Amino acid sequence: MYVAVKGGERAIDNAHAWLAEERRGDPAVPELSTAQIREQMTLTVNRVMAEGSLYDPDLAALAIKQARGDLIEAIFLIRAYRTTLPRFGSSLPVDTGAMACDRRISATFKDLPGGQVLGPTFDYTHRLLDFMLAADGDVPVAPKMPVDPAPVPHVMSFLNSEGLIAQETCDGTPAPDLTRAPLELPAARALRLQALTRGDEGFVLGMAYSTQRGYARNHAFVGELRIGSVPVEMEIPELGFSIEIGEITLTECETVNQFTGSKTEPAQFTRGYGLVFGQTERKAISMALVDRALRWEELGEDDQGAPAQDAEFVLYHCDNIQATGFLEHIKLPHYVDFQSELELVRKLRRDAGAVDRQEAAE
Amino acid sequence: MTDYNFAYLDEQTKRMIRRAILKGLAIPGYQVPFASREMPMPYGWGTGGVQVSAAVLCPEDTLKVIDQGADDTTNAVSIRRFFERTAQIAVTTATADATVIQTRHRIPEEPLRDGQILVYQVPIPEPLRFLEPRESETRKMHALEEYGLMHVKLYEDISRHGHIATAYAYPVKVADRYVMDPSPIPKFDNPKMEMAAIQLFGAGREQRIYALPPFTRVVSLDFEDHPFVASKADHPCGLCGAQDSYLDEVIVDDAGGRMFVCSDTDYCAGRQVDGHRGRDNKEDAA
Amino acid sequence: MDNAALQGGFIDPARDAARAFRAGMEAMACPGTIQTLNGCVAPAPMSVAAATLLATLCDAETPLHLAGTCDTDMVRDWVRFHLGAPLVGRSDAMFAVGDWDALSPLDAYAVGTPDYPDRSATLIVEVVALTNEGATLTGPGIAQTAKLSLPGGLLAARVVRYPLGIDFYFTCGDRIAALPRTTKGAH
Numbered sequence: 007m008y009v010a011v012k013g014g015e016r017a018i019d020n021a022h023a024w025l026a027e028e029r030r031g032d033p034a035v036p037e038l039s040t041a042q043i044r045e046q047m048t049l050t051v052n053r054v055m056a057e058g059s060l061y062d063p064d065l066a067a068l069a070i071k072q073a074r075g076d077l078i079e080a081i082f083l084i085r086a087y088r089t090t091l092p093r094f095g096s097s098l099p100v101d102t103g104a105m106a107c108d109r110r111i112s113a114t115f116k117d118l119p120g121g122q123v124l125g126p127t128f129d130y131t132h133r134l135l136d137f138m139l140a141a142d143g144d145v146p147v148a149p150k151m152p153v154d155p156a157p158v159p160h161v162m163s164f165l166n167s168e169g170l171i172a173q174e175t176c177d178g179t180p181a182p183d184l185t186r187a188p189l190e191l192p193a194a195r196a197l198r199l200q201a202l203t204r205g206d207e208g209f210v211l212g213m214a215y216s217t218q219r220g221y222a223r224n225h226a227f228v229g230e231l232r233i234g235s236v237p238v239e240m241e242i243p244e245l246g247f248s249i250e251i252g253e254i255t256l257t258e259c260e261t262v263n264q265f266t267g268s269k270t271e272p273a274q275f276t277r278g279y280g281l282v283f284g285q286t287e288r289k290a291i292s293m294a295l296v297d298r299a300l301r302w303e304e305l306g307e308d309d310q311g312a313p314a315q316d317a318e319f320v321l322y323h324c325d326n327i328q329a330t331g332f333l334e335h336i337k338l339p340h341y342v343d344f345q346s347e348l349e350l351v352r353k354l355r356r357d358a359g360a361v362d363r364q365e366a367a368e
Numbered sequence: 369m370t371d372y373n374f375a376y377l378d379e380q381t382k383r384m385i386r387r388a389i390l391k392g393l394a395i396p397g398y399q400v401p402f403a404s405r406e407m408p409m410p411y412g413w414g415t416g417g418v419q420v421s422a423a424v425l426c427p428e429d430t431l432k433v434i435d436q437g438a439d440d441t442t443n444a445v446s447i448r449r450f451f452e453r454t455a456q457i458a459v460t461t462a463t464a465d466a467t468v469i470q471t472r473h474r475i476p477e478e479p480l481r482d483g484q485i486l487v488y489q490v491p492i493p494e495p496l497r498f499l500e501p502r503e504s505e506t507r508k509m510h511a512l513e514e515y516g517l518m519h520v521k522l523y524e525d526i527s528r529h530g531h532i533a534t535a536y537a538y539p540v541k542v543a544d545r546y547v548m549d550p551s552p553i554p555k556f557d558n559p560k561m562e563m564a565a566i567q568l569f570g571a572g573r574e575q576r577i578y579a580l581p582p583f584t585r586v587v588s589l590d591f592e593d594h595p596f597v598a599s600k601a602d603h604p605c606g607l608c609g610a611q612d613s614y615l616d617e618v619i620v621d622d623a624g625g626r627m628f629v630c631s632d633t634d635y636c637a638g639r640q641v642d643g644h645r646g647r648d649n650k651e652d653a654a
Numbered sequence: 655m656d657n658a659a660l661q662g663g664f665i666d667p668a669r670d671a672a673r674a675f676r677a678g679m680e681a682m683a684c685p686g687t688i689q690t691l692n693g694c695v696a697p698a699p700m701s702v703a704a705a706t707l708l709a710t711l712c713d714a715e716t717p718l719h720l721a722g723t724c725d726t727d728m729v730r731d732w733v734r735f736h737l738g739a740p741l742v743g744r745s746d747a748m749f750a751v752g753d754w755d756a757l758s759p760l761d762a763y764a765v766g767t768p769d770y771p772d773r774s775a776t777l778i779v780e781v782v783a784l785t786n787e788g789a790t791l792t793g794p795g796i797a798q799t800a801k802l803s804l805p806g807g808l809l810a811a812r813v814v815r816y817p818l819g820i821d822f823y824f825t826c827g828d829r830i831a832a833l834p835r836t837t838k839g840a841h
Contacts, residue, residue, distance in 0.1 A: 014445040085406040188401035188575040191504050318502055328573045331411030338443055342436045342473050342631055346535035346554040349601055354529050374668035383713055386675050391772035393682045394821045394834035396794050400772045426672045511768035543794050566683045581683040581795030
């Protein structure tokens with residue numbers, strides 16, 4: 007005889023126990039440490055910090071371990087943790103012009119003050135699986151040179167001084183916080199950039215790629231890509247001055263895009279901007295392309311109906327925590343809604359059947 | 369869980385949600401934007417309902433959590449445990465004993481009373497969303513009370529099928545002003561929304577809260593010649609014999625044999641305790 | 655800062671504010687009912703109910719307007735210490751507190767916008783007496799009718815172009831009632 011299903015609590019407990027075993031894997035294999043993840047899987051740690059909107063490599067490494075390597079699951083852990091943290095205030099805007107660059111390249115000029123510095127990049131590696139890595143071994147020490155203490159000015163400043171590129175001015179409006187106020191449209195550029203920097207890398211990459219293939223006509227040049235550490239400063243009201251509270255690694259990408267011009271404005275280049283925690287290049291460049299595409303309205307361009315131009319579409323769907331939550335929720339029981347659909351379909355078929363029989367009789 | 373605030377959320381977040389709830393009650397059916405927080409369960413799994421419950425729960429409350437009408441479905445269990453741990457409140461499966469009921473997709477069969485609060489989990493708060501994907505447009509439609517799109521859709525259903533083809537999340541007009549999505553409850557439950565309890569609706573991922581004070585006028589959209597019918601499967605409950613409760617269809621054997629049982633497990637269990645028996649329930653009263 | 659400004663906050667903030675909110679919510683959901691609301695004490699002449707409601711709902715994100723006798727240095731200090739709410743003029747206020755004469759007229763308070771009718775002020779009117787007599791109220795939250803004493807002239811002054819409108823609380827000692835914009839009233 008049918009008995010109502012029970013045992014949800016026990017099922018959940020058993021599922022969690024099995025999950026813990028699977029997370030550990032074969033006990034004969036040494037356990038992964040969070041330090042190993044932090045040191046040897048830095049680019050995953052970077053992605054989790056960027057999309058989790060929390061700069062803490064140790065926490066990100068822990069989240070990755072707990073999530074068994076599922077990065078969106080790890081980002082979720084970080085976001086949920088972040089929500090519980092008390093807020094003391096905001097830092098001053100970081101000065102990326104003062105960055106100690108590990109990597110700094112420009113596609114728009116062959117050479118420039120500060121030079122082209124490749125840094126630790128995959129760019130020119132040959133993508134051949136290196137089976138030597140399957141065995142642990144010592145890594146040879148990379149050659150060194152003393153750092154040139156001269157400042158590394160932004161490339162844009164050269165275009166700026168000729169008046170060739172549209173000026174970005176700061177009007178002093180405090181930046182909005184996407185995590186403290188509901189998203190409202192139209193969204194100002196600052197809010198869009200926030201959404202993009204913590205948006206899913208794959209989604210933003212796809213959107214950026216679409217702009218290169220004609221969905222919003224725009225050829226972007228990488229004016230500058232720089233990666234390195236910057237100090238973070240905060241004003242302390244009780245002290246009356248600002249202090250440095252730490253240092254973070256950032257990736258900054260400024261793109262130069264086709265020039266626009268009108269009867270009243272001379273032709274100029276326009277910009278796209280990307281800024282992401284850690285060494286996270288692909289994301290920073292993608293962000294800059296999508297940023298530029300979303301600026302079509304304020305730059306007086308046409309709306310071509312391209313997905314990357316549609317702020318509502320991009321901003322509502324770039325958050326992978328929201329996306330996966332809603333996607334995966336369809337695993338939850340929906341049998342009540344389904345039941346009402348079943349009844350409706352049965353009814354409609356019955357009534358259609360009755361109409362057919364009636365028509366046949368006539 | 370150690371060192372978490374009562375009911376998990378920090379006080380500033382609770383204040384923000386509380387203010388949204390009060391405005392929601394002052395403008396029944398209107399979706400108040402709120403800064404939804406990341407919760408320890410995924411968006412889409414009840415974070416809106418959880419945030420609303422966390423903002424209203426008191427230490428003296430007794431909480432019931434149901435999903436598809438049942439207390440024992442996994443997500444209801446998970447949410448109930450969350451509040452047991454973070455708020456240390458009493459919990460119950462008995463509708464009559466609960467002061468706060470968090471629900472996914474059903475209204476309990478037992479009429480709710482003055483002093484109870486029903487918190488709905490809402491996936492898509494915007495009733496016009498599948499007719500118009502853009503929030504910028506739907507907000508204007510609500511502002512101008514421009515609901516033509518919805519009426520056209522319902523009328524097209526009638527032309528095509530002879531009936532309005534919406535079985536759940538059936539749109540309603542609230543206090544003669546806002547069209548509202550009641551959440552994916554079966555249309556059978558719509559008439560219950562005129563009740564003595566306070567109803568609060570939380571959509572976490574979509575960042576909206578809305579509310580119905582007790583006795584608010586809630587009218588399911590229809591046409592004069594095609595009036596709204598709160599229909600259900602034409603069977604009694606196989607376990608308790610109830611004629612007037614919403615039923616789950618259960619497949620009982622490989623030959624596709626079916627049985628219909630009350631979706632509201634507490635209602636059904638209560639009727640069986642009172643001695644009611646359905647056709648498929650051969651056990652004698654204990 | 656005077657000691658009085660530093661005292662009078664919730665003893666158990668999370669739990670006490672939760673209980674206080676329930677009373678405030680009941681009042682707004684069931685217009686005309688009178689609820690008990692206490693837990694905080696502010697400097698005179700602010701009532702316990704008004705102080706507790708402010709402590710439950712206000713903080714650094716909610717601009718607050720103090721009107722008439724509620725606008726004293728002691729009260730300002732109390733607000734700064736316990737709430738951190740920015741003190742503003744009428745047109746910027748999300749919340750305003752004072753007696754009816756000091757809060758009147760209503761023109762300058764935010765009533766919301768067609769797209770966002772929730773962005774309206776909530777006025778906390780300190781009254782000398784609060785009873786279930788006087789105006790007859792109908793609307794959402796009220797089964798048939800309710801009766802509530804209202805300050806003279808309030809119903810006439812309260813222009814409601816629904817869904818825009820101001821929402822009111824009435825406070826007296828440790829008692830509170832509410833009048834949301836949906837409630838229709840007649841004397």
